[in-house]
Amino acid sequence: MSGLSLDATQLDRYSRHIIMDEVGPEGQKRLLDGRVLVVGAGGLGAPVVQYLAAAGVGELVVVDDDVVERSNLQRQVIHADADVGVPKAESAKAFVERLNPDVTVEAHETRLDRENAESLVADCDAVVDASDNFRTRYLVNDVARLAGVPVAHGAIYKFEGQATTLVPGGPCYRCLFPEAPEPGEVPDCATTGVLGVLPGVLGTIQATEAVKLLLGAGDPLSGRLLFYDALEMSFETVPYRQNPDCPVCGDDPIDSIERVEYTGGCGIAD
């Protein structure tokens, strides 16, 4: 593949990518040919959509069933005051259309659930989990792993965040957190609050991982959980391993999500 497959406008737009050996015109073409599922267009999803679109990731599939609320605007940077009341997936699509004509957005104004998850993940090169609930997180993990698609995971709480990348062949989310807590045991941002800039830090880490996965560059954040503390301004890396007893990626893995209960602990029926 040569640089000639990019037009003059693209060569200009992506020149700071193309000049790097790790990207080059071939890498930029891979980004333009890439298809990434972004689950959630809220705090984490906003910077993910923003940076993946700016980078020229050609197809973004954005799934979110919420509408923009004024209380979102302190951190969800792709949505504006005029978007209050607009579905977030639609607002994300409009944002990208203003940012980069090379990128198409497939907007789904729905919640990712067991009925649509497999079709949404299929044909994607990577998934970014920017969801805000455990049911979706476990579902994303399970469906993506069964499909062999890597996931850039992120989660936030008040002043802290976690990120890790779940690559086929490496540990999955269940290797780290075998079961979800019961509803209400772990507070959400609406209850506790969240520093507005926090999802910007974690979301851009997730976007970085997605871009690296598409490029095949560097080392993914696999088998490592990155913990960020904004108050301490510190990062900590927690290593973790693939669990042989993991029902999704262990020695005796499931072959479908049919027996998984995405309620309570998101466990798998015997």
Place this chain on the structure above:
Amino acid sequence: MDVTVEVVGEGEETLAVDDDATYAELARAAGYSPHEVSVLVDGTPVPEDGTVTAERVTLLRLIKGG
């Protein structure tokens, strides 16, 4: 027995637990519900009803916000 507990993001402390204490009891002794943390030994979660045998564990809190 004495167990060194590192809570990611919070630091570490050494706790004295009964010889037959479970990892769930260890998590509670550290101030957390066993359902809101993953107890890791050498990078792998251990069952919450398992008896504590490790001298050092890592507690990782589950967070869900997005």
